[in-house]
Amino acid sequence: MxxxxxxxxxxxxxxxxxxxxxxxxxxxxxxxxxxxxxxxxxxxxxxxxxxxxxxxxxxxxxxxxxxxxxxxxxxxxxxxxxxxxxxxxxxxxxxxxxxxxxxxxxxxxxxxxxxxxxxxxxxxxxxxxxxxxxxxxxxxxxxxxxxxxxxxxxxxxxxxxxxxxxxENFVSTHRLISSLIQSGCRHISFVGDRYHCQSFYERWQAYQLALTDAGIPIDLSLCILADDTSPYSDPNWLCEQIANLPVLPDAFFCANDFLSLSCYKALRFLGKKVPDDTMLCGFDDAPEASLLDPGLTTVHIHNxxxxxxxxxxxxxxxxxxxxxxxxxxxxxxxxxxxxxxxxxx
CATH class of the missing domain: 3.40.50.2300 (Response regulator)
Known part of the structure; x- marks a missing residue:
């Protein structure tokens, strides 16, 4: 029994x-x-x-x-x-x-x-x-x-x-990327699996359109787009991805704040300072976003x-x-x- x-x-x-x-x-x-x-x-x-x-x-x-x-x-x-x-x-x-x-x-x-x-x-x-x-x-x-x-x-x-x-994903992401461009950023990296879900895909579409509207070519070699089976939470893996980029981007746009936090840790391991060496932003406005030093620029969802x-x-x-x-x-x-x-x- x-x-x-x-x-x-x-x-x-x-x-x-x-x-x-x-x-x-x-x-x-x-x-x-x-x-x-x-x-x-x-x-x-x-x-x-x-x-x-x-x-x-x-x-x-x-x-x-x-x-x-x-x-x-x-x-x-x-x-x-x-x-x-x-x-x-x-x-x-x-x-x-x-x-x-x-x-x-x-x-x-x-x-x-x-x-x-x-x-x-x-x-x-x-x-x-x-x-x-x-x-x-x-x-x-x-x-x-x-x-x-x-x-x-x-x-x-x-x-x-x-x-x-x-x-809402598209308008907010387009405005955020456009504000980075207006501040002088030309090399902007997208981080995350753009096909993970519809929201990620809409953020990816907005990222592309903001660059296109500003006359900036879309350079996939600057992006980290591995599918979501990849260990984005592993700082060592993400360090390797960032180190292999052709240049350090002026800014990283991460598809959500979880990815932003991982990217922040990886940049620190590489000896890079945010925002002095590169800027960083995400999406979601997770509780941890305001606790980073410096605080994370992000998009707030009215949950x-x-x-x-x-x-x-x-x-x-x-x-x-x-x-x-x-x-x-x-x-x-x-x-x-x-x-x-x-x-x-």
Whole structure:
């Protein structure tokens, strides 16, 4: 007979109280989305039966649940963290429960729902950090009301029968690159996999257009464009990529702040100072961006507004399935800090 996993064992593994674990597995609003995701992952890993095989809700409305599908649950530094908090608060006000589903490689390969997912209980799905083209298309065929917050690059796939929500990427990136150019930058490097997701691709398109508008040739040899299987978080790898560039760029534009922080570390290892030797900017306005010395110039995403709009879009789709599908954007805002101190704003 297999050993029965208890709440106390899960709590001990995570260093949390038994009450916190119990509240999370019962979808209490008093547990943060990030903590709940950690508990869900551990419960699934340990084979907690009540989690893997949930009891059936016999209430008259059993599909009063909205499910999050994500390949990588956003930590506190990720732009999606505040988005999810606002989203959950909004749907809870409307009487919906919120469940978290971490989609694993096996489910991606098999094009299957996670073991703990009961389609008949779910009114809609919110997809965040879901960039597998095949799996996203599988979800679109499920006939469940679906909202994607960011998507795989549209150049790779079209996702029918779904609503999409993005932060504004193109105008803000174009303005930021243009301000670098107006301040005298001619060699500007783009760092990141431009095909990682649609948002990265839109930032790449804006980067190219800003250079073209200024009459500056696009020089791919100045860019670090390896696909996202490459170890961008490894300073040694990134040091090697920067050292192999034909010249040290006047500025680096990184596709998000995670990449900017990695680039900052690599530049320091190479003995380069920001912004004296080269300027640096990113996208997202992660909490760490303002803590760098100097602070990181970046683009602020209005995550709370995105979370509220995400809830409104999905709830309206649930209520009116026949309305035309929508693609929505929420404006972003450039935040200039010391990493580009010479920039003309």
């Amino acid at each position: 297999s050993h029965r996993v208890t709440l106390q064992q899960i709590a001990k593994e995570l260093g949390l109280s038994r009450n916190t674990v119990s509240r999370a597995l019962n979808n209490s609003q008093n547990v943060s989305a990030e903590t709940r995701a950690l508990i869900y992952e551990k419960a699934q890993e340990m084979g907690y039966k009540q989690f893997i095989e949930p009891t059936i809700d016999n209430s008259s409305q059993s599909n009063f649940e909205i499910a999050l599908f994500t390949q990588s649950f956003p930590g506190s530094s990720h732009s999606g963290s505040k988005l999810l908090e606002a989203f959950q608060h909004k749907i809870n006000q409307m009487g919906y429960k919120f469940s978290i589903n971490i989609i694993r490689d096996q489910e991606i390969r098999q094009l299957s729902f996670p073991a703990n997912f009961n389609k008949s209980h779910v009114a809609g799905i919110l997809c965040l950090e879901m960039f597998s083209v095949d799996y996203c298309q599988f979800l679109c065929r499920s006939e469940i009301p679906m909202l994607f917050v960011d998507t795989p690059a549209i150049s790779k796939a079209i996702l029918p029968d779904s609503d999409k929500l993005y932060m 709370q507004s995105m979370g509220i709009l995400a809830a409104e879009l999905l709830l309206s789709r649930i209520k009116n399935p026949a309305i035309p599908y929508r693609t929505s954007y929420v404006d972003s805002e450039i935040i200039y800090r010391g990493s580009t101190k010479k920039v003309l704003r």
